[in-house]
Amino acid sequence: MPSTQADNSPHRPGLSPVRFTSIAFIAVAAACFAAADIEISTLDPWTEMGRLALGIVTPDFGATDRLLEALLHTIAFAVLGVALGNVLGLLLALLFDFWIVRTGCAVVRAVHELFWALIFLQILGLTPWTGILAIGIPYAGIIAKVYAEIIEEADPAPFRLLPKGTGRISAFLFTRMPDSLAHFRSYSLYRLECGLRSSAVLGFVGLPTIGFHLESAFSQGLYSEVSALLLLFYLIIATIRQWLRRALIPFYIVAAFMVLPEGSAVSWTSAWNFFTYDILPHPLRVATEINLDTVSATWTWFLTLLREQALPGVVNTLLLTMIALVATGVLTLMAFPLISPVFFGRFGRGVGHTLLVIVRSTPEYVLAYVFLQLWGPSMLPAIVALSLHNGGIIGHLIGRFTETLQPKLARARASDRYFYEIVPQVYPQFLAFLFYRWEVILRETAILGMLGVQTLGFFVDSAFADIRFDRAVVLIGVTAILNIGVDAASRAIRAKLRLRTTFDSV
Amino acid sequence: MDALVNLVNESVRYDTERALRDVTLQINKGERIALVGSSGAGKSTLLRLLFERAGNDAALVPQDFGLVKTLSVFHNVYMARLNQHGALYNLANLIRPFGSELAEIVPLLEQLDMCEKLFEPTGQLSGGQQQRTAVARALHQRSLIVMADEPVSSVDEHQSRRVLDALVNGHETVIMAMHDTALALEYSTRVIGLDDGRITLDQASDSMRASDLDALYSG
Numbered sequence A: 001m002p003s004t005q006a007d008n009s010p011h012r013p014g015l016s017p018v019r020f021t022s023i024a025f026i027a028v029a030a031a032c033f034a035a036a037d038i039e040i041s042t043l044d045p046w047t048e049m050g051r052l053a054l055g056i057v058t059p060d061f062g063a064t065d066r067l068l069e070a071l072l073h074t075i076a077f078a079v080l081g082v083a084l085g086n087v088l089g090l091l092l093a094l095l096f097d098f099w100i101v102r103t104g105c106a107v108v109r110a111v112h113e114l115f116w117a118l119i120f121l122q123i124l125g126l127t128p129w130t131g132i133l134a135i136g137i138p139y140a141g142i143i144a145k146v147y148a149e150i151i152e153e154a155d156p157a158p159f160r161l162l163p164k165g166t167g168r169i170s171a172f173l174f175t176r177m178p179d180s181l182a183h184f185r186s187y188s189l190y191r192l193e194c195g196l197r198s199s200a201v202l203g204f205v206g207l208p209t210i211g212f213h214l215e216s217a218f219s220q221g222l223y224s225e226v227s228a229l230l231l232l233f234y235l236i237i238a239t240i241r242q243w244l245r246r247a248l249i250p251f252y253i254v255a256a257f258m259v260l261p262e263g264s265a266v267s268w269t270s271a272w273n274f275f276t277y278d279i280l281p282h283p284l285r286v287a288t289e290i291n292l293d294t295v296s297a298t299w300t301w302f303l304t305l306l307r308e309q310a311l312p313g314v315v316n317t318l319l320l321t322m323i324a325l326v327a328t329g330v331l332t333l334m335a336f337p338l339i340s341p342v343f344f345g346r347f348g349r350g351v352g353h354t355l356l357v358i359v360r361s362t363p364e365y366v367l368a369y370v371f372l373q374l375w376g377p378s379m380l381p382a383i384v385a386l387s388l389h390n391g392g393i394i395g396h397l398i399g400r401f402t403e404t405l406q407p408k409l410a411r412a413r414a415s416d417r418y419f420y421e422i423v424p425q426v427y428p429q430f431l432a433f434l435f436y437r438w439e440v441i442l443r444e445t446a447i448l449g450m451l452g453v454q455t456l457g458f459f460v461d462s463a464f465a466d467i468r469f470d471r472a473v474v475l476i477g478v479t480a481i482l483n484i485g486v487d488a489a490s491r492a493i494r495a496k497l498r499l500r501t502t503f504d505s506v
Numbered sequence B: 001m002d003a004l005v006n007l008v009n010e011s012v013r014y015d016t017e018r019a020l021r022d023v024t025l026q027i028n029k030g031e032r033i034a035l036v037g038s039s040g041a042g043k044s045t046l047l048r049l050l051f052e053r054a055g056n057d058a059a060l061v062p063q064d065f066g067l068v069k070t071l072s073v074f075h076n077v078y079m080a081r082l083n084q085h086g087a088l089y090n091l092a093n094l095i096r097p098f099g100s101e102l103a104e105i106v107p108l109l110e111q112l113d114m115c116e117k118l119f120e121p122t123g124q125l126s127g128g129q130q131q132r133t134a135v136a137r138a139l140h141q142r143s144l145i146v147m148a149d150e151p152v153s154s155v156d157e158h159q160s161r162r163v164l165d166a167l168v169n170g171h172e173t174v175i176m177a178m179h180d181t182a183l184a185l186e187y188s189t190r191v192i193g194l195d196d197g198r199i200t201l202d203q204a205s206d207s208m209r210a211s212d213l214d215a216l217y218s219g
Helices: A004-006 A017-035 A045-057 A064-094 A101-108 A113-124 A128-151 A159-163 A169-205 A212-217 A223-238 A246-259 A268-278 A280-284 A292-339 A348-361 A364-375 A380-402 A414-451 A456-465 A467-494 B041-057 B073-084 B087-095 B098-112 B129-141 B157-170 B181-186 B208-219
Strands: B004-014 B017-028 B034-035 B058-061 B147-151 B173-178 B188-194 B196-203
Touching: A045 A364, A064 A101, A064 A128, A064 A169, A064 A212, A064 A223, A064 A246, A064 A292, A064 A348, A101 A128, A101 A467, A101 B041, A101 B188, A113 A128, A113 A268, A113 A456, A113 A467, A113 B188, A128 A169, A159 A169, A169 A212, A169 A223, A169 A364, A169 B073, A169 B087, A169 B147, A212 A223, A212 A364, A268 A467, A268 B098, A280 A292, A292 A348, A292 A380, A292 A414, A292 A456, A292 A467, A348 A380, A364 A380, A364 B041, A380 A414, A414 A456, A414 A467, A414 B098, A456 A467, B004 B041, B017 B041, B017 B173, B034 B181, B041 B058, B041 B147, B041 B173, B058 B087, B058 B129, B073 B087, B073 B098, B073 B129, B098 B129, B098 B157, B129 B147, B129 B157, B147 B157, B157 B173, B181 B208, B188 B208, B196 B208
Parallel strands: B034 B173, B034 B188, B058 B147, B147 B173
Antiparallel strands: B004 B017, B188 B196
16 A cells, blocks of 8 residues: 555655755855856956966065055054954943943944944044054954853852952952953954954055055056065964064054054044034935925935945845855865865875965955956955855864864775765854854955945945945945844854854854 | 841742752851751752851852862952952952961961962862862851851861861851761751751751761661
8 A cells, every 4th residue: 555655664854954054045145146246357367367376476575665564554553453442342341231232332343344444534534543443443342242252151150159249340350350361362362363354454445554555566466566465464463373472462552553653633623523414414414404304305315325225235245145155165165174184194284274374364355356356346256255265264163173073984985084974073063153254254245345346335435435424324334234133143043053153263 | 046047938949850848947146057968958959048048147168169260279268358348459469469368368278288279270279179278268258157068078087177177166157068977966066957858857966976867868
């Protein structure tokens, strides 16, 4: 009888939530890929790539003065920005129980450093504080969240034994701080590495860091100078543990202030104008009195802005983010074996480490800029840049994670070990890191619009260029909301799939 | 007599498990109480409850010590008086211990044979040393009552007596959960026996012998 026969067949389990999520994300990314604008539009990308490759292998340290100065500025902005972010972040972490603090931190970290830089350029002009605040403010939001998580992980038992009437600060200093300190230190170090990348990229909006020189060297085709700049930058990031000594931090902070150029004086009237006049919606700004007409004109202005700029910006940002997220995942799974002792010996891993250090030390923005010069404007440069950089970061973490696995199929073929032993074991950790970086990828995707892809950053950048700060502020607000939404979705998925990440280094 | 803590028909549940059932108990000033009973009988739960009710009158040595493992012995002990100074004083003392604080804490540790480890992080100490640090912290609080959950579980016979002497001599009122029935009787004036969350025995210690308590551990 056919009906009983079906009952005897082996039971096929339904899709597990992890598999279902993976397949759903791949399907969405494939659909986005079909809708996205992807092409190589330069006439002869190969010649230019050849010249770039030649330049990369023949670095030219000739312009030493300028290179050294740019590097010092890059380090100075990073040190001061991260120091400010650390101090503010720690204070805010202590107040993280308050809803308003949590929300405020979520908003400031949802806005990318480059957007902050564009805002502070309007308020403070080209002064050191523009760069310091552009890094310090969003980093304070990120650091506050991570530090609050670290503090929460500290053992609660000693706290409960304290005599009643112990002040909050004293209790924190003795029962929470000591356990958290080592985590704070390693996280600050990671943040400084991020800060160096952020600082480098600030050069693209005019601050005197290496991004500024990268852009000019690139536009003149001086690829050997580009190579020299990048090599020095990698050297600084790779030796960070050697030069960043705890005792030397005060010295670095003082030195950083002395290294930075003074810049123009801050014009407090124009700063005041920015808040009270420039960012007011245009219909309100030109109105002589507030009446029903101006309110309705403002509403129309707002809707038009949403329809014509925010909406296409959001759509493109999401398209690009989904493709980049899945591409990052694919690249991670390809990259992590390069540094895993399961698959490579000492020499092979050395090569793998070098490759991964290069892709994760190069800011996405710089990678995207390079590919854009080579391939012309489309989403392709951004996708490749985002997936290379993020794949490098997560690949490194997963590769290190495989060092802790017990070998089970030591005699099997490498491909069998990869698919049947290693990937199944690292997959939950991999997904956790990937979803953790979803929000980072989105923030970066929005920014890459400044290079010409029509994500939200494109419209923000155009608004700043047209001196329409009212539009810029609304669009940055939309970007922040989108970012907070994706962060919430990521957290929900991680909770649903029971994926946990530690707070270090993602 | 002066009642320090009063419990009337108290029950405590953990999830669905009942850890204490209808406990009525009065702790009077000057009593030295030994809590006895097999593991899981509710001794730790009763101590916790008494500790919460006593407020600032009590100091507790918990079973798992509750030390900050990254801080030194000195600082863990100092924590018992964290409420007596402002944040700045405490911070300064955290960075560089004041002589006056050392002068108070060193004799306590001497009494417990713990002086040579003064500035070592407690996480690097043996179980017995951690336990004595937790005892020193409770003593340093100078509270009316000291409560201790198996305070000699990790130290040897010789040191057990040092620890118990220190606890009993430093405080008028003492409540200790004890596993060793002979020591329990020797160091207490009143014995309270627990079985399955209920008080099944409450007598003066001098009327009892260690063998009288065996029944509590058999069931």
